[in-house]
Amino acid sequence: MITNAILILLLPLFAFVVQIFIGKRLPRQGDWLPTGAIICSFLLALPIFFDALSNYEAGHVVVQQSWEWLRFGNLEITFGIYVDNLTSIMLIVVTLISSLVHIYSIGYMQGDERYSRYFAYLCLFSFAMLGLVLVDNFFGIYCFWELVGLGSYLLIGFWFEKKSASDASKKAFITNRVGDVGMFAGIMIIFSTLGVFGFTDVFTKIADGGLSGTMLTVTGILIFFGAIGKSAQFPLHVWLPDAMEGPTPVSALIHAATMVAAGVYMVGRTFVIYTEDALLFIAIIGTITAFMAATIAIVQKDIKRVLAYSTISQLGYMMVGLGTGGYTAGLFHLTTHAFFKALLFLGSGSVIHAVHSQDMDDMGGLRKKMPITFWTFLIGTLALSGVPPFSGFWSKDAILASALEFGMNHSAYMWIFVAMLLSAGITAFYMFRLIFMTFTGQAKDQKKFDHAHESPFTMTLPLVVLAVLSVGTIWWGWIEHLLAKPELATYATVAVGAVEHSAEHGNAHLAHTIALFSSIAVAGSGILLAAVVYHWKKISAEAWGSKLKPVYNLLWNKYYFDEMYEATVIRATLWKSRIFAAFDVKIIDGFVNGIATVTSKFASLQGAIDRVGVDGMVNGVARVVGVFSNRLRTIQTGKIQTYILMALFAVLILFVLQQF
């Protein structure tokens, strides 16, 4: 099993390295290599999954092994692999959807200029995502957390010639960084108080009371900040709709099924460290996100943006599930959502591929042209809207039940359930609005309609596979055992009253019944309303839109979040940058330039001294010697008699001198 786990992680890495360097020279530009690698990873993940499935009691660990990675003095950082039930199901989700997206991309990206590089990036992302779910400590999860962010950045900006795409990639990366700072701080609090990074060690020490009270709440909320960024929760959700600038299969893999779910996964992985206050915070953030994003999705015209807001909304649901204590519900929804949202994105990619437009005003009546896409898309929509027996119904119902149960136990927070129920209805409404605008009715743009055609086999096959997985019954009966809720570490020290416990149990039963019927009711009414407005056209959307102009504008402009950030954070940052730039240019550069000027002045002075003084002295001596030599050479006449005469005078002088 450990070999399987390691191979699952290393195969995509190997494929990425080969692909990025020599992919272009391989046959078919090497698309088969990453695809093959990720399919192998999927096959290797199956035994792990079945092992978990056949021993599905809570806390079952399939593989746990770690190795020393770094050592500074007494500090030892280990790096290891930890596979429990949650990891095993995440491995299946990631490898399966990634495989299908790779296969789909072979058709979708055909003929792209950077076809080979696209697969390399996709494979890098898969590696990072698998690392994220496999790693056994906070330090490692942070590393892979940033790596998936890098993969996302590279793929959103894949068509970087488009300014909107390169802007979107920067926005995604920077927004994520904001959340990551909080997560990093949280991890540092854990490390500085407990001195360990490993999940199991941290959980044990927290259960022993190593970190508790307000500090633990703060730590949990800080770690959740990472999830706010990565899972596009309010108020850092703004990057996800813009991330739709990337290729559609990327949106399906990264921005619907896996990376954005990483935040939910992380909350699930570290679930036991959250205190009740921290969980409440998570639930409230999730509620705001779910409701806000659902309302924005109503008015969007871009097919991918509708799905993007729907993703944000569903991620909010998962957070509410976790926050209200429905661990199983939240992670179940993560799993089902991964499949049906990937299906919806790939389906929308198929539509975009056919009509070369993302605007729903250009579509309509595509049902006959693209039957496979239509039927699979419809299944995805039914799943997302929460219609039984499709998968989304079961998981969303579980979340609603969890929220209701929470509301029953803490009546002040009943509004969470109400908002969730309302969002469920809105979800059904906007998804069927999308179906009616895209697939039924009359073609709005005849030229594009005539051009439209069903997508190639590599693109429809993943749609069919995902559609099968979106049918709910295959999830029945085992998932709640596989993802059984772990005991909160903070609860281990607090004895839970037996009476209260049984009361909660009674509430749980009641909550499930209410949630079941109410969710069917709201989904049905949402669908009905959409049909009335967009299919039978009994109510004019335009008329209502102009009647509720302020509301419409508010939603159309996405609650003015981008404008607000523009006016506050971005402007403040730019302003601060300009001040720093001015400081840099005036003071720092001035100082450096000043030193340079002084040095150069001093150097030229020294040069002058050197030239005039030192050289002058040397040259002067030489010149004096020259002058004298020039005089003296005149007595060297070459005439022997002159010499003799001189010798004579010399002797005479000596004589005279001798006399004294």
Added chain:
Amino acid sequence: MLAVGLNHYLILSAILFCLGLFSVVTKKNAVTVLMGVELILNAANINFIAFAKYVDNDLDGQMIALFVIVTAAAAAAVALAIVLNIYQRLKSINLDEADSLAG
């Protein structure tokens, strides 16, 4: 009657030396210069012999005088050969013209 003493010989020698020196220094003809050299040598010989007679009263001075005469003859022969060579090269024995070593 003035007796002939050492001083007389020395004065004679000095006169002879001066004459020789004069001809060495002033004459342009190389052969004349050589003749001046002979006069200087002979002035020295007179000194040797005078000192030998009046001071030591033995024959050492005469011996050295004889050596000087022999070496002077040899020197004169070598010098004349040089002069002949100079003549061959310059077609002149004028010492003023033999100045190719001048700085």
